[in-house]
Amino acid sequence: MADSTSKSELRNTWESAAPGWAKWEHVFATSLSGATDALIDMAGIRPGMRVLDLACGAGSQSIQAAMRVGAGGKVVASDISGTMLENVRRNAARAGLQNIETLERAADELDKTQAPFDAAICRLGLMLVPSPRATLEAVRHALKPGARFAALVFTTPGKNPFMAQPMTILLRHAGKSPPAPGQPGVFALGGEGVLEGLMTDSGLGDVKTQVVRAQLALPSASDAVQLMQEAAGAYRAVVADLDDGARLRAWNDVYQCLKQFEIGDGFRTELELIIGSGAKPR
Incomplete structure (x- = not known):
């Protein structure tokens, strides 16, 4: 029951964030384009492959993978939110993609009745699922022998102040504690050796990791706060139970914090992420 309840809550979190995620998808697509290319590379994705994109969100990385596999390949974009998937279909049609x-x-x-995949990816989703290990085991079963899975997650709070400091502020306003070790969270898999160990323990072999960085650029700190309020499901969920006034005070404190990243004529910050990749044994 607890598992089904947590999945229901997760679905509700991302259903409510889906319109905002679609609105801001162009920012994620631009900021994470290079990191996504590295993710696709580490999954060994090539033309003609059938690829799984897990926890796909609005699917800008699905589109990058679809362009990589070409007309002879296919990408299956999977997500717990049906509204997110509507956005994927719209974005794919807009891009002229039918694969x-x-x-x-x-x-x-x-x-388990799905045909096995040649490769799989997950961008910024694995750290937020209720059980990363169960997810990796499911992915391993879905892959062909020798096929690779690659996941992109944030590293540590100290390397990601734009992500970490607002979360600390929101947790304080909500009277909540940070996720305990082993619990879903923005930085749950970013510590040294954590993602690599999880993949190895889940039965994947030839595990490799690579740290990548991304630049996030927005017009202002106000835009950055709006992005978090509208699109970042994990952040929205922290203050979802507060009344309107308390929630407004929390987000105002986040805005005051994020003003530190306003430089010259815009808002600039760097994200640090890590890609983990492993293969299903032959």
């Missing part, structure tokens, strides 16, 4: 299909599933509930 993306969608699958509404929790990350650890992949349909």
Whole structure:
């Protein structure tokens, strides 16, 4: 029951964030384009492959993968939120792509009747699922022998002040504690050796990691706060139970914090992420 309840809450979190995620998807697509290329590379994705994109969100990385596999390949974009998947279909149509299909599933509930995949990716989703290990085991079963899975996650709070400091502020206003070790969270898999160990323990082999960086550029700190308020499901969820006044005070403190990243005529900050990649044993 607890597991089904947590998945229901997760689905509600991302359903409510889906319109905002779609609105800001162009920012994520631009900021993370290079990191996504590295993610696709580490998954070994090539033309003609059938690829799984897990926890795909609005799917800008699905589109990058679909362009990599070409007309002879296919990307299955999977997410727990049906509204997110509507955005994927719209974005794919806008891009003129016909090699993306969608699958509404929790990350650890992949349909075992699906044909096995040549590769799989997950961008900024694995650290937020209720059980990363169960998810990785499901992915391993969904892959062909020798096929690779690659995941992109944030590293540590100290290397990501734009992500860490607002979360600390929101948790304080909500009277909540940071996630305990092993619990879902923005930085749950970013510590040294954590992602690599998780992949190895989940039965993946030839595990490799690579640290990558991304630049986030917005017009102002006000835009940055609006992005978090509208699109960042994990942040929205922290203050979801506060009344309107308390929630407004929390976000105003976040705005005051983020003004530190306003430089010259805009808002600039750097994100540090790590890619982990492993192969299903042959």
